[in-house]
Amino acid sequence: MPGQLLVQPNPPADPSHLPDSVLDCRVRAGTASDITSTELASLDKFKRAVNYIAAAMIFLKDNVLLERKLTSDDIKPRLLGHWGTCPGLTLVYAHLNRIIKKTDLDALLVIGPGHGAPGILSCLWLEEALACFWPRYSRDRAGLTRLIAKFSTPGGFPSHINAETPGCIHEGGELGYALSVSFGAVMDNPYLVAVCVVGDGEAETGPTATAWHGFKYIDPVESGAVLPILHLNGFKISERTIFGCMDDKELIALFSGYGYQVCIVDDLPNIDKDLAGAMEWALGEISRIQHAARSKKPIVKPRWPMLILRTPKGWSCPKVLHGEFIEGSFRSHQVPLPEAKTSEEELQMLQDWLASYRPEELFTVHSTQGETEGAPISDVTGIIPVAREKRLGFRKEAYVAFQPLSVPDWMPFGIESGREASCMKTVGSFLSEVIKRNSTTFRIFSPDELVSNKLDAVFDVTARNFQWDVTSRAREGALLKFSPNTPVRAFIGIVHTMMVQYSKFVKMAHETEWRHDIGSVNFLETSTWARQEHNGFSHQNPSFIGALLDLKPKLARVYLPPDANCFLSTVAHCLGAKNYINLMVGSKQSTTVWLSPEEANRHCKSGASVWKFASTEEGVNPDAVLVGIGTEVTFEVIAAAALLRKLVPALRVRVVNVTDLMILGPPGSHPHALSDENFDSLFTPDRPVIVNYHSYPVEVKGLLYGRPNIERISIRGYQEEGTTTSPFDMMLCNEVSRYDVAAAAIRAGEFHNPKVTTVAHEMASYVTHLAKMDKKYICHEGRDPDGTFDTPVFEKK
Incomplete structure (x- = not known):
């Protein structure tokens, strides 16, 4: 030799x-x-x-x-x-x-x-x-x-x-x-x-x-x-x-x-x-x-x-x-x-x-x-x-490397609405079936964060394959590569430029006739600033969403599924997609499952919908529209709607959840963008809209630019505030809590409903007082008040 x-x-x-x-x-x-x-x-x-x-x-x-x-x-x-x-x-x-x-x-x-x-x-x-x-x-x-x-x-x-x-x-x-x-x-x-x-x-x-x-x-x-x-x-x-x-x-x-x-x-x-x-x-x-x-x-x-x-x-x-x-x-x-x-x-x-x-x-x-x-x-x-x-x-x-996956039906993995479930734990069970069906074409690359990201259900059907580790080398099946990456939010910025370079390759490949389809790259963000656990301010950075918004519209997709069933639907969709950069943002912690599998399927296909169960009079003729975009901030919107029904029963609100961020752009700005008519049917043509957004408010402002009458829309989101503290205190620090949403809704609704006008100042002040009391409790006790994250109960008028 x-x-x-x-x-x-x-x-x-x-x-x-x-x-x-x-x-x-x-x-x-x-x-x-x-x-x-x-x-x-x-x-x-x-x-x-x-x-x-x-x-x-x-x-x-x-x-x-x-x-x-x-x-x-x-x-x-x-x-x-x-x-x-x-x-x-x-x-x-x-x-x-x-x-x-x-x-x-x-x-x-x-x-x-x-x-x-x-x-x-x-x-x-x-x-x-x-x-x-x-x-x-x-x-x-x-x-x-x-x-x-x-x-x-x-x-x-x-x-x-x-x-x-x-x-x-x-x-x-x-x-x-x-x-x-x-x-x-x-x-x-x-x-x-x-x-x-x-x-x-x-x-x-x-x-x-x-x-x-x-x-x-x-x-x-x-x-x-x-x-x-x-x-x-x-x-x-x-x-x-x-x-x-x-x-x-x-x-x-x-x-x-x-x-x-x-x-x-x-x-x-x-x-x-x-x-x-x-x-x-x-x-x-x-x-x-x-x-x-x-x-x-x-x-x-x-x-x-x-x-x-x-x-x-x-x-x-x-x-x-x-x-x-x-x-x-x-x-x-x-x-x-x-x-x-x-x-x-x-x-x-x-x-x-x-x-x-x-x-x-x-x-x-x-x-x-x-x-x-x-x-x-x-x-x-x-x-x-x-x-x-x-x-x-x-x-x-x-140029013909792309192999479509056999994606199983996600519905049997769905969770009954009203229960609590971790988006990622539920997805982990689904991915186990994906691995069984695609044993030589689907692999996960998440050697360190897999368990903390609660995807460990895949270990029921596969094993690690780290060749230099005596406990996992030379084993059949492997956690090595996986079209969705599963990084902790603070670290996802490390792959920002790699994502951009891949998007450039996909763009040019799509415009080159002899190139075949290219597999989508799918990112899962699971460790969010809203539930930062032991991570402090230094670990919070949701800017990866903005990086995708800068891409060519035909390439970028950003999804913020509000619960486990919606996340299942989104993951199944993205695993079957090609030629895209998909970002899915969710929570690995247990949260309320708002929609049944059938409801989640319809909701994700439309990209947004009115949540009648949380709206007054099923959302008809609202004084204000409350919008949640993201798991934790949507919970706060639902909690705000329940609080308003109790404190200001005369205020009519419509609750909307957006799971596909790209629908917000003006017609023609993105393949998913809603027509002006559909946009108005969701958000009304003229009523105040209060958006509670998972990331930086400027991102939604940029998407909405070009829509008529957007001055009626106010946006709340991450403000670079918070340290190692309790989950609800993070909501308070960044002014996306139920109290912030409720106070904004009261002040917005008083201009359209005389019954609200007479109590607006009193009730808005009271809601602000409740926020201060909870903040004081958290600082003194080192934890959130009991029942803070219990599923809201809506009292009938």
Whole structure:
């Protein structure tokens, strides 16, 4: 087997104390002894061709085959693109082609340096993936001219990899997530290897730092493997990288500590032999680990391979400009010759740079019989796998990966109305059935918060599968991935930007004809500021709702189910949805079940409804409309309605619950937005509306903008108040308590009901007094008054 593991299983903490023989785990030139001279020649021509195209994409708008001396008119007016990472990406792509062709490997390539698009697009053009998915980029002169001239211009490919890029599963507009995406891609794909190139600048990000541990959750029996390649070229956009300042001993100590077998590839004069040997060694190690596990003799704490590829930044571009290094420095990160259009010196340097790839040896400049003008010669494409489905740009996992779930009927899991139940505990029982029906396509990723989020009913049908934990490794069934994430609210902001990047990928995929449906990402928020338990002010942040409201309306869905039955209905709906970002906000604590399963089903389908049981005269001709949006704040609205019926019986109120937040926007603002007629039928055309909202009031204000007569609507919500205190005190602190709602309703109703006018001041003052008394009790006793959260009883008039 090419290459060998020379790193001790448990190296000393201080890398300087490690013997050189242990630390030197580089695969030396010649270890891939079976690499042929034909393969080496083909690798060389492939790399020269794709590097030429990548560089030309950044600079040229004409003369794309360099058939004459470059002039200023051949240069784009605006130079955009990132050259520095491209030579390393094309090197990896070339060698993946070789190993796939040689071994019939099923591989997916995930690119962390997203702005390396020129390098990847050039490879895709050579293997004809661009021509297949984008016929205008045919593998001939016309297609090549269009690819080069239109890159980073209106109507062409953008400067970063996105859903328009064949073979791509990762939005490259933000660094940090490629490695996590790779581990997700191989789960339940036992024969797939995701090769993930991580830039050394990207490797400094928090998401990547955590993702290095991802292999510890990969079961070698049922899942594929990830081969991380740290592309260490030493520089970011304007300075050295942290990893670029680390020597071999430090790098090996670090990644060995993570649990990897590390192989450093950096023999530049013999880089093809070095990398070929490293890849064969890595695939051999992957095969060894998987074979042992699948033979029921699993390796304890298997050490998966990783490669560190050390190449110069901007390799093969001009060495020096104006006395400063370009190749091997940060100056090659983007455009190495930024004044090529206006400077004769830089134009000549560009001419020499492009000519150094000898394009006349790589492309058919003038067509002859049986040849296509502008196409690559056969020696250039000789390294590309023959079978199209094996080529990196054609991998079906990249564009037909979505598998619909078999979602069971949720109604049998419903709770009788009038009882109390935890939304999450009820959902946990439902998810147990989902797991039984979808044992190889549905998994939960919630290794720590699962029990506290009260989803532990799933343990009745499955088990944890944490490979580095002696109590849970090598077990059938797994809590590893699950389309709904279940984060504590305070921590959900950590995945904010990941959610945004996924939404961008979904948007572009939806607009790309050849992309198939993409699974929705579903978020469950369960630990809310309203029931913060032991968490104080520092843990309260409902801003994730606002993050979704900023997305394209066709992508975002925000649901705030008011009880367990509504939550069941919503989860079942979201598990069957596709191409969306769904957020479901509820409570893991027991709360009143207001609606029967049948009522909840109708309520969730409509997105909102009048709750007649809590309204006076079933909500007909109200003086004020009370609206609850969210579990706990809706409880306060119901409690306020009961209090008003007792204290101010003349006040007519209509109680409305909104479970689908997006219905509030004006017509056309969102697919779920109510028409003005339906909006008025719920909230009346002209009566005061008091909204008690789970999150920041400004979010509802933004949604309502554009609705007529919105000045009649007042909104209460989270005000960044509260610490470790009682649940009801949190309501009081943020002015969303039943007393705040009741007082606002009295003051609003006095303008429409003379019977209320005469008692409005007295009753509103009394209600405010009740709030102060409860606040005093809480401060003195350290708990809420008895009966605070008992289901309200409505006295008949």
